[in-house]
Structures are given as structure tokens and as C-alpha cells.
Amino acid sequence: MKKRLRRTALYIPGNDPSMIQNAGIFGSDSIVLDLEDAVSVDEKDSARLLVRNALKNINYGDTEVIVRINSLFTPFGKEDLEVIGRVHPDGIRLPKAESAQDIQEVDSFLSRIENEEGFEENSIKIMPSIESAIGLFNVFEIVRASNRVAVINFGAEDYTSDIGAERTKEGKELFDIRTRILLAARVVGIEVQDSVFAHAHDIEGLIRETKFIKQLGFDGKSVIHPAQIEPVHQVFTPTQEEINRAKRIILAIEEAKKRKSGVISLDGRMIDAPVVAKAHRILKYAQAAGVL
Amino acid sequence: MKDQIKIGQAGTLESSDVLVFVRFSPLQKGIKIELESPSEKCFGKIIIRKIEETLNLLGIKNIYIKAQDRGALDCTISARVETAVKRAQKSIGGKEE
Amino acid sequence: MDYQVIDIHNKSEREEIIKFLQTLNLKYENNIEYTLALLEDGKIVGTGSISGKVLKCIAVDARKQGEGIAAKIVSRLVQEQFKKGRTKNFLFTSPDKVNQFTGLGFQLLALAEPSYALLEMGIDGINQYLQDLQKYQLIENNQKIISAMVINANPFTLGHQYLVKTASMESDVVYLFVVREDKSLFPFETRFSLIKQGCKEFNNVKVMDGGDYIISNATFPTYFSRESENDIVTGQAALDARIFIRYIVPTLKINRRYLGNEPYCGTTSIYNKVLKEILPSAGVKVKEISRFEIEGKAVSASSVRELIKKSKFTEIQKLVPSSTYLFLISEEAKPIINKIIASDSRH
Numbered sequence: 047m048k049k050r051l052r053r054t055a056l057y058i059p060g061n062d063p064s065m066i067q068n069a070g071i072f073g074s075d076s077i078v079l080d081l082e083d084a085v086s087v088d089e090k091d092s093a094r095l096l097v098r099n100a101l102k103n104i105n106y107g108d109t110e111v112i113v114r115i116n117s118l119f120t121p122f123g124k125e126d127l128e129v130i131g132r133v134h135p136d137g138i139r140l141p142k143a144e145s146a147q148d149i150q151e152v153d154s155f156l157s158r159i160e161n162e163e164g165f166e167e168n169s170i171k172i173m174p175s176i177e178s179a180i181g182l183f184n185v186f187e188i189v190r191a192s193n194r195v196a197v198i199n200f201g202a203e204d205y206t207s208d209i210g211a212e213r214t215k216e217g218k219e220l221f222d223i224r225t226r227i228l229l230a231a232r233v234v235g236i237e238v239q240d241s242v243f244a245h246a247h248d249i250e251g252l253i254r255e256t257k258f259i260k261q262l263g264f265d266g267k268s269v270i271h272p273a274q275i276e277p278v279h280q281v282f283t284p285t286q287e288e289i290n291r292a293k294r295i296i297l298a299i300e301e302a303k304k305r306k307s308g309v310i311s312l313d314g315r316m317i318d319a320p321v322v323a324k325a326h327r328i329l330k331y332a333q334a335a336g337v338l
Numbered sequence: 339m340k341d342q343i344k345i346g347q348a349g350t351l352e353s354s355d356v357l358v359f360v361r362f363s364p365l366q367k368g369i370k371i372e373l374e375s376p377s378e379k380c381f382g383k384i385i386i387r388k389i390e391e392t393l394n395l396l397g398i399k400n401i402y403i404k405a406q407d408r409g410a411l412d413c414t415i416s417a418r419v420e421t422a423v424k425r426a427q428k429s430i431g432g433k434e435e
Numbered sequence: 436m437d438y439q440v441i442d443i444h445n446k447s448e449r450e451e452i453i454k455f456l457q458t459l460n461l462k463y464e465n466n467i468e469y470t471l472a473l474l475e476d477g478k479i480v481g482t483g484s485i486s487g488k489v490l491k492c493i494a495v496d497a498r499k500q501g502e503g504i505a506a507k508i509v510s511r512l513v514q515e516q517f518k519k520g521r522t523k524n525f526l527f528t529s530p531d532k533v534n535q536f537t538g539l540g541f542q543l544l545a546l547a548e549p550s551y552a553l554l555e556m557g558i559d560g561i562n563q564y565l566q567d568l569q570k571y572q573l574i575e576n577n578q579k580i581i582s583a584m585v586i587n588a589n590p591f592t593l594g595h596q597y598l599v600k601t602a603s604m605e606s607d608v609v610y611l612f613v614v615r616e617d618k619s620l621f622p623f624e625t626r627f628s629l630i631k632q633g634c635k636e637f638n639n640v641k642v643m644d645g646g647d648y649i650i651s652n653a654t655f656p657t658y659f660s661r662e663s664e665n666d667i668v669t670g671q672a673a674l675d676a677r678i679f680i681r682y683i684v685p686t687l688k689i690n691r692r693y694l695g696n697e698p699y700c701g702t703t704s705i706y707n708k709v710l711k712e713i714l715p716s717a718g719v720k721v722k723e724i725s726r727f728e729i730e731g732k733a734v735s736a737s738s739v740r741e742l743i744k745k746s747k748f749t750e751i752q753k754l755v756p757s758s759t760y761l762f763l764i765s766e767e768a769k770p771i772i773n774k775i776i777a778s779d780s781r782h
Contacts, residue, residue, distance in 0.1 A: 063414040064354035088514070092348050092421040099413035347517045350510035351539045353503055357513070359522065359558060374540055404558060406540040408506075 050110060051075050051334050052197060052237055053266040053282045054275050057114075059084035060093035066100045069109075072272040073279075075334075076110035081126055082117070082141050090122045094129055101133040112173060114139040118151060127152065131159035136171060137196060142204070143174035144181045149191035156194065171196040177204035182223055185230040198231050199268060200224075202241040215251060228263050237265040246271040256281040283335035284328045292325040292332075346426025349410075349418035356410040358422040361402040368400060369393060375407035385415060392416040396423055436480070436504075438511060441470040452492075455479045459494045465660060466652075467492065471511055473504060483508040485516060487652045491527040506539055513556075523557030525653035544648075545681055547673035553653060564646055565686045571610070571641055572687060578607035582691040583683070585649055587614040587736070589621045590763070591629040592755045594695070594734035597727035602693040603637040605722075610687055612645040616652050618659040620740065620775050625762075632758035654678055658702055668702050672709040680717040694723045700737070729753060743775045 056074035058065045060081040069077045079100065085093040097113060113135045115126035119142065127138070140152055149172060156170050172194040176182050182205070189195055200223055203213060211219040224240070231238035240259040243252045256267055256278050267278050284292070295317060302310040310317045332338040344362040349355050371386055385407060392415070393401065403419070410418070441448045452470055453463045469485040470492075481504040483493040490512050495504045509526075516524055526541055530552045533543055541554035544561060555561065582602050588595050602609045611634065613627050621629075623644075631642050645651070650658050655675040657663040683689065692714055697703035711721050726733035734754050742751045743763070752760050762768050 062352075063410060064352065067354060067411055067414075091424065092418070095417040095421050096414065099417040103411075103413040345522060347514070347522075350506070351513070352506045352510055357510070357540070361558070376538075406556070408540070 051266075051330065052110070052239060053331070053334070054278050055110075055112065055199075055239060055266065055268045056272065056275060057084065057242070057268060057270050060097045060113075061085045061089050063096060066096065067104060070104070070106040072275055074109065074269065074272075074275045075266065076112055076136075077106065078112045078114050078139055078268070079135075080114045081122070081130075082114050090116065094122075094126055098129050098133050101130070101135055110136045112137040112139050114141060114175075117142040118148065124155075127155050128159070131156055131170065132163055134163070134165055134170065137173050138170060139173040139175060139199065141175045141201065142177045142181065143188055144178060145184050146187040146191035149174060149188055149195060153192040153194055168193055170194065173197040173199060175199040175201050176223065176227055177201035178208040179205075181205075182226060185227055186233070189230045189234045189236060195234075195236055197237045197239055197265075198227050199239045200227055200241050203244075215245065217255060224259065224262060224264075232263070238263075240264050240267040242268045242270050243274065244270065246273065249273070249277050253277050253281060279335060282331055283337060284332045286337075288328050289332050289338065292328040295322065295325040296329070342430075344426045344429050346422040346424070346429060348421035348425060349414075351406065351408055354409050354411070354414065356408060356415050356418050357406040358415075358418045359404045360419075360422045360426050362400070362426055363402065366400045366402055369398070370402045372402075372404040373407065374405070376409065377407070384412075388412050388415050389419055392419045393423070396420060398423060436507075437474045439472045439474055441472055441482075443467060443470055451479060452482055455482060455496075456492060456494055459497065461492060461494055463492055464656075466656070469512075469515060471508060471515070473508055475499075480504060481508050483512050485512055486656070488516075488521055488523065488647065489525045489527055489653050489656070490516075493526070493528065505535060509536075509539060521557075523555060523559055523647075525647070526554040526556070527653070527656075528552050528554070545674055545677040547670050547677055550670045551674045553674055553678070555653075561648065561682055564648055565682055568643075568683065568686050571643060580606040580691055581608045581610075581687065581689050582606040582693055583610045583612065583679075583687070583689045584693040585612045585614065585645060586630070586695075587619060587650070588626050588630050589619040589736045590626065590739060590755065591633045591759050592734050592736055592739055593729070594727045594754075595630070595736070596633050596756055597734075598693060598695045598724055599634055599637060599640060601724050602722075603640050606691060607639065609637070609640040609693075610689065611640055611642045612649045613642065614650045615645045615647065616650070616659065618652070620778060621771055625771065629759050629762060633756045635758075648678055648682065650675055655706075658706070663702070665701075665705060668705045669709055672706040673713060675706075676710050676713045680714065680719070684717060684719055690718055691720045691722060694721060696723050696725050740775055743772060746776075 052075050054074040055076040055078050056069065056072060057078050057080050058069045060079050066079065079097045081090065081093050081097060101111065113130050115130060115138055116122035118124060138152065140148065143149065152172055160167055160169065172192060174188050174195060176185055177200065189198055202220055205223055206213045206219055213219065228238050243255050245251055252274055259267065260281055266282065269275055269278060295312060298310050298312040298317060299322060329338060345360065347359045349357045351357050369390065371389055373382060373386055375382060375385060389403060389405065441452060443449060452472065456463050467484045467486050471483050472479050473481040480499050481495040484491055490509065493505065493508060513524060526536055528536060529550055530546050530548055533552050533554065536554050537543055541556045542560065544553045544555055546552050584598065584602055586595055599611060613630055615623055617623050619626065634640050634642055647653055652659065655671045657668050657671050692710065694707045694710060697707060707723060714721050728734065739751055739754055748764060751763060
């Protein structure tokens with residue numbers, strides 16, 4: 047399975063041809079063509095066909111192409127899946143995921159479509175978004191509900207409304223949901239992305255928040271404006287020290303292999319699997335940022 | 339109520355989009371396309387062909403279409419035409435002034 | 436950016452729009468039925484409104500020009516109009532903004548410097564209208580005097596009939612346009628029918644629907660409002676006149692226009708003045724005919740309506756042709772009569 051970087055996921059309004067055709071040039075790791083919140087009820091049908099045609103005709107290069115469909119609890123969700131599934135997006139972002147059943151329903155849908163269209167089995171990923179108390183409560187079963195689940199996200203606005211918290215710029219009210227979905231993601235070995243920083247012109251605030259969630263262990267962040275991409279990438283770019291250390295770890299492993307030793311150590315410390323994995327990741331991020 | 343005039347509209351006047359209006363009418367014989375585009379001279383024929391192609395795929399033989407192009411890509415034109423046609427087909431009958 | 440539909444009945448929301456328009460030297464006009472605002476970070480960056488078939492009061496924050504905001508607003512308004520079944524839109528703006536809107540796909544109909552420009556976009560526009568007009572052409576080779584007149588006839592009186600008779604006798608053909616807009620107490624269908632009946636005896640007179648392009652809410656909105664400043668009326672009258680000259684005159688080969696001298700109505704007398712100034716340069720002779728008088732008083736539709744209010748039907752009989760009178764006393768006319776008795780309208 048291709049292990050790709052997901053430092054940034056840029057939301058693109060699904061009814062905006064200009065943004066859709068330019069989506070790939072902004073440099074984000076992923077784009078999320080949005081049929082949900084960005085599109086008014088009257089225009090859901092129009093946006094769906096616009097996104098379908100874009101997927102069929104526009105070459106987005108290496109950028110991961112995700113479509114955020116409407117929740118299956120709405121009249122639009124099923125039609126979205128039916129139409130969009132057939133043009134093979136890389137992933138489906140499922141809003142308001144509340145239970146394993148929600149995921150399984152989408153999974154079956156996608157399996158049927160992949161079968162009918164001759165696509166590789168399980169090639170379309172599911173990215174559930176937790177946006178309610180019940181969703182968070184069920185997060186462990188949600189991330190395990192299907193092999194397609196590759197990334198987990200959350201929606202800060204809807205979640206804080208649901209639990210009756212006050213939405214602030216600082217984001218303290220998100221502490222619990224952040225740590226919990228992070229934990230769930232790591233238990234099953236999938237990625238986790240932070241919710242959007244809605245103040246498009248406050249780059250300092252964005253960087254602060256991104257540094258914080260990176261520290262917590264997040265793999266990336268959703269963004270709403272192209273100007274947010276570069277700052278987030280920079281936060282996720284390893285420092286020279288981190289790169290050097292990672293290189294030395296990789297070297298230590300090669301050495302150990304040569305010596306046919308089962309124990310790998312560096313600077314007097316034992317190195318085990320998670321540390322190695324982290325070193326690989328650091329080098330990968332460094333490469334993506336062009337600093338390797 | 340079957341042979342009433344049915345109208346549908348999709349798209350916008352924003353840059354890279356196209357505003358498409360369609361009308362099904364019992365008196366309409368064949369496909370009539372009216373195009374207004376800033377790049378009419380260079381791309382007019384191509385755009386019209388794209389519209390005809392989309393109508394063909396939808397099995398539409400009698401229709402009036404007016405398209406106000408603002409530099410839309412083929413895939414956008416085709417999406418907006420398809421949406422307008424489907425909206426017209428779904429409507430119960432156009433409201434004529 | 437967020438779209439917000441303004442509650443036009445909410446004073447404070449209206450005030451926001453009025454203030455915004457003022458910063459751009461624009462007025463938030465009367466008879467608006469829908470207003471949209473585009474907000475960024477809670478502040479208005481653009482607005483646009485609908486009045487019948489007309490889009491107007493469209494404005495964008497000076498600092499945000501060139502970001503496609505006008506396109507966004509107009510698109511939303513066009514969508515809203517379509518929901519109401521309106522497939523054609525007029526747009527009312529100032530001459531300096533014409534290029535911005537022709538760039539969006541609007542077609543310029545006429546300019547009346549310095550303040551007014553009228554554009555249109557959609558289905559069944561001016562071209563279709565002119566095509567339909569051409570079917571009415573009665574021209575034969577030996578016809579020299581081809582006249583036009585525009586009447587509202589609310590209702591059709593002996594005064595109107597006199598004007599039509601005069602035109603009919605002096606011309607080879609008379610195209611009589613009836614004001615389409617239903618802002619009068621007598622609805623269009625009724626007015627049209629009474630006119631046709633009252634003109635039966637004149638067989639060179641063709642009674643026609645004025646449509647959207649002659650004294651309509653698009654071409655001359657202040658014609659229908661109670662009070663308007665003189666220069667606004669003058670400007671809009673010029674617009675109506677220019678459309679007449681540019682499109683209707685050449686299509687029907689009109690070379691004369693008949694006007695009724697209007698002592699009672701300020702708007703109409705300004706309109707007549709403007710026509711007298713503008714039309715001759717386009718080869719259209721203007722003939723202003725004095726009002727038909729009975730017992731020393733000019734016969735006018737407003738005096739008939741006054742009498743209706745007072746239910747003085749015997750008096751009315753003296754002022755209108757029998758076809759009109761028979762209608763007024765009929766069952767069919769009762770709802771209209773009641774409306775007139777209850778109303779306060781200028782029209």
C-alpha cells in the first residue's frame with residue numbers, strides 16, 4: 047500500500063469550477079473536493095456532477111484526491127457515493143461518522159461499485175470525520191470497522207456545538223477529542239489529521255496551533271486557504287538535527303545487519319521498531335519538503 | 339401536463355464557469371444552441387460540439403439551450419449542461435411570465 | 436465569504452445596506468423585493484437587489500474590486516430570479532459600470548448619460564421582441580406617415596379616443612403601444628381590451644402590447660411611483676426614449692410620435708418634454724395634441740377614477756366611450772371598482 051504524506055488537505059468548494067481546476071497547483075498533499083458544507087442545498091446536484099467530471103478529466107498529478115460527500119443521513123449522501131465512487135477518487139471523507147455501521151455501509155457501497163467498475167478491491171479509502179459526542183464515543187469501533195479506513199479527522203465546529211462547549215481560537219475545548227482520536231488512530235495504525243484553523247489571514251495563529259498538534263502526534267491538518275499550506279508544511283518539516291539523527295539511526299540499523307546482530311544501539315541507547323519507523327518518517331517528511 | 343414547457347438552469351457567471359439555460363418545448367424541433375462566449379471566435383465551435391456531445395450522451399434530441407460562457411473548461415460545460423437538462427426534466431412545468 | 440439574504444422588512448438590516456450603498460454614492464431604491472449581501476469577516480463587501488425583472492443597486496466595496504464579487508452577486512440574483520420563473524433579467528446601473536456587466540454577458544440596451552444604463556440578459560430579449568414586432572408591420576409602398584403612440588389608459592376615455600382619432604386621421608398607420616406593466620388599478624388585460632374596443636372604428640390603428648421595452652419597470656420605473664425627483668424622472672425618460680429610437684423606430688419605420696398634452700401629471704409632462712427633445716434628432720416628428728375637453732375640462736383617466744371613487748356613474752358616462760362605460764357597470768368590473776374605491780394610488 048502506498049504510504050503517502052498527508053501534511054495538508056485543502057478544502058475545495060465543490061461548486062466552484064475555478065477552484066476545482068486549479069486545486070492541484072497549490073501544493074497541498076491532498077485536496078478535498080467538498081460536496082457538503084461548501085455547497086448549498088439547491089446546488090448539491092450541480093456540484094456533484096462538476097466534481098464527477100473533474101475527477102474524470104483533470105489530472106491532479108501526485109496530489110491525493112478526496113471527496114467529502116454528504117452524510118448518509120441526508121437525501122444526498124447515497125447519490126454522492128453512487129456517482130463519485132464510479133470515478134474513483136482516492137478517498138471518501140465521510141462527515142458525521144457516528145458508528146461502525148456507518149463505515150460498514152459505505153464500505154459495502156464502495157465494494158459493490160469497485161466490483162461493477164472493475165476497480166481494485168478496497169482501493170477507495172474511507173476517511174471518517176468525527177463531529178459529535180456519539181461519534182467520539184464510538185471512535186475505536188469506527189476506526190476498526192473497515193480496512194478502507196486510512197485517515198481519521200474531526201470537525202471542530204460541529205463537535206463543540208454538539209457537546210455544548212464554547213469554540214475558541216485557542217482551542218482548549220478540543221483537547222479531549224484530539225487526544226482520543228489520536229489514540230484510536232495509533233492503535234489501529236492509521237493517520238490522523240487536525241481540523242481546520244478557520245482564520246485564513248492569521249498565519250501566526252495557524253502556526254501556533256499546528257506546532258501544538260504536531261507535538262501531540264498528529265500527521266497533518268486540513269486547511270481552508272492555499273496560503274495556509276506552506277506554513278503547515280514548514281511546521282512538519284524536520285529540523286536538520288532531526289534529519290541527522292534519523293540518518294544515524296538508519297545507519298545504525300545497516301551496521302547491525304552487517305554484523306548480523308539482533309540488537310541495534312546508538313549512543314548507548316537501544317533502538318527498537320517504533321524509533322526506526324519514526325526515523326523513516328522523518329526522512330520522508332524531509333524529502334517531501336525538499337530539505338533532504 | 340405532459341407536453342408542457344420545461345426549463346432548467348445551472349452554473350454561474352463567475353470566471354471559469356458557464357451559465358446554462360435549457361428549455362424543452364413541444365414546438366421545439368431539433369437541437370438549438372445559442373452561445374455567448376468571450377472566446378467565441380477561437381473556441382466557439384469546440385464549445386458547441388461539447389454541448390452537442392453531452393446532449394447526445396443524455397439522449398436529448400429536441401431542446402433549446404443558451405449558454406453564457408465565462409471561460410469554462412470542457413468538463414465544466416458538460417457538467418452544467420447535464421445538470422440543467424436534469425433539472426428541467428425533473429421540473430413539473432416551467433413558470434412562464 | 437458568506438452570502439446573506441437581507442430581511443428587507445428589518446429596519447436595521449436595511450440600514451446596513453443603505454449605509455454601504457451611500458459609501459459608493461448609490462441609493463437603495465424603492466420597490467425592492469429581494470436583497471443579497473456578501474460578507475467577509477462579518478462586513479459587507481458587496482450587495483445586489485431585485486425589483487421585478489430588474490437587478491439593481493449592485494455595488495462592490497471599492498477596495499475589493501476585481502475579485503469577482505460582482506459576478507458572485509449577480510449569479511446568485513439570477514439563480515433567485517430563475518426560482519421565480521424569470522428567465523430574463525434587466526440590469527440597471529450607471530454608465531461607468533457598463534463594461535463590468537457586459538463582461539459578465541449582459542447586453543447594453545441604452546444609455547442615458549450621466550446616470551443611467553439599462554442592460555439585459557437571458558431568454559426572449561430585445562431581439563425576440565423586435566422579431567415579434569415585425570409581424571405587425573402594415574407597411575405598404577405608398578405609406579408615408581407611420582406613427583406611434585403609447586398609452587396606459589387606466590381606463591380608456593374619450594380623451595384617449597380623441598388622441599387616437601387624431602393620429603389615425605393624420606397618419607397612414609398608427610402603432611398604439613399599451614403599457615404592459617401591471618402597476619395600474621385596471622389590469623393590463625382589461626386596459627388592452629377596452630382600448631381595442633374603443634379603437635375598432637379606426638382601421639389603420641394597430642393595438643399592441645408594449646411589453647418590457649416601452650414604459651416598463653425596467654425602462655422607466657419612476658413612471659409608476661408616486662413621487663420622484665425631477666432629474667431622476669428626466670434621466671429615466673431619456674432611457675425609455677433612447678430604447679424607442681434605437682430599436683422600435685427602425686423596426687417599424689416610425690417617423691412620428693403622438694403625445695397627449697398632460698396638464699395633471701408631473702411625470703408625464705416631464706416625459707413629454709424629454710421626448711420632444713430627443714426624438715426629432717432620430718427622424719421622428721413629435722406631435723403633442725391638446726387634451727380633449729368636455730365642458731371646459733380636459734378628459735383624463737384620473738378624473739374618471741375619481742368619479743368611480745365617488746360612484747358617480749352618470750358623470751362617467753359623459754367621459755368615456757360606450758364600450759368602456761358598459762364594462763364599468765358590468766359584473767366583471769366590480770372587483771376593480773371596489774379596488775379603486777379602497778385605494779390611494781396615483782395610478
